Amino acid sequence: MGKASFVGEQSFPVGMWVPPPASEISVERYKEIRDGGFTFVIGFREIEDGEETVIKALDCAQANGLKYLVSDPRVKNLALSELSEMGPLVAPYAGHPAYMGHLFFDEPGAEEFERLAALADSYYAHVPDGLAYVNLLPTYAKPPMWGTDTYADYLEQFLSTFKPKVLSYDHYPLLMNKNKPDYFSNLWSISEACRRHGVPFWLFIQTLSFNGKYREPNEAELRWQVNLSLAFGAVGIQYFTYWSPEDWNNETFGEALIRKDGSRTEQYERVKRINNELAVVGPVLQALQPEGMLVCGDKPEGVERVLPSFGPVIALEGDPVISGCFSADGRPDALFVVNRSHDDPAEAVIVFDQAPAVTIRLEPGEGKLVRLRGADGV
Known part of the structure; x- marks a missing residue:
């Protein structure tokens, strides 16, 4: 199985989504990310404040030895007739030392795979060492969202059509009063599909309560998610979320590692401890x-x-x-x-x-x- 890490040969990929908002982007804030044990940042809404804000985030990432995935909806939304626009869209960032890749799509259905594959081919023609990053749906999303009859078909179609450098997915298992029953099943399905195709996989760890249905994990529940992922062969860990998000699209969110006012919650220290453990065991398992x-x-x-x-x-x-x-x-x-x-x-x-x-x-x-x-x- 390929073990591309995109964060350096000696590092285990530890990422997060929802970074500091545009008004909080600074070398100090990104040092806080690094000190928490993270190795890469997945961009969110920085592009809404212009290319210069994304460049600032890349600069702050570079200053702290972090990598950064650019999020720009214009890339995600390109039609097949617009592939000539790929080069100009990625050019402002692709040469930056902290540049890791572009977020292409979060939770696509199978109907998007062929278009995304064409976009990725165009992207790699311009940035062969970059990462066309797609994050897949979980088992509990069900057929109307997958666009296939079964989850196995969803994974097989993605791996065969998109041919990812790395597969990422999310599954948030911690409901208010119980755990989702298909957490192990999802880990199994992903690990088996990726083993067959020789593709490494990453996944997201639930850090916060949201939508009135999911509970805030304690430290043991955070560690449980991370360690089960490693046991099933994950070679990258990502956290949902780092900064506490604003409510949007009829979704409501509790506090993550950093509150909306920029102060740390207890989750920051919990995740930092877990990431310190991960920095020791992760590279060992990554090499096996x-x-x-x-x-x-x-x-x-x-x-x-x-x-x-x-x-x-x-x-x-x-x-x-x-x-x-x-x-x-x-x-x-x-x-x-x-x-x-x-x-x-x-x-x-x-x-x-x-x-x-x-x-x-x-x-x-x-x-x-x-x-x-x-x-x-x-």
């Missing part, structure tokens, strides 16, 4: 090849296949956990074992074919990396 899952407890709904064993590991026992299995050079190399609960601690036993079993203890939502080289002669 995901091979599938081991499960202790009932198989999560929607996870269609689990491994019976992995290298020297013949079983997981104990409390409900799930483990991503990773190889290097075709040989079993590591497990990333995650507590399936964000409420209760877990104790899991890794059973080896010949070596003594290993017991690990996991706090709610916690994940631990277990290297296998040397175990049972691997």
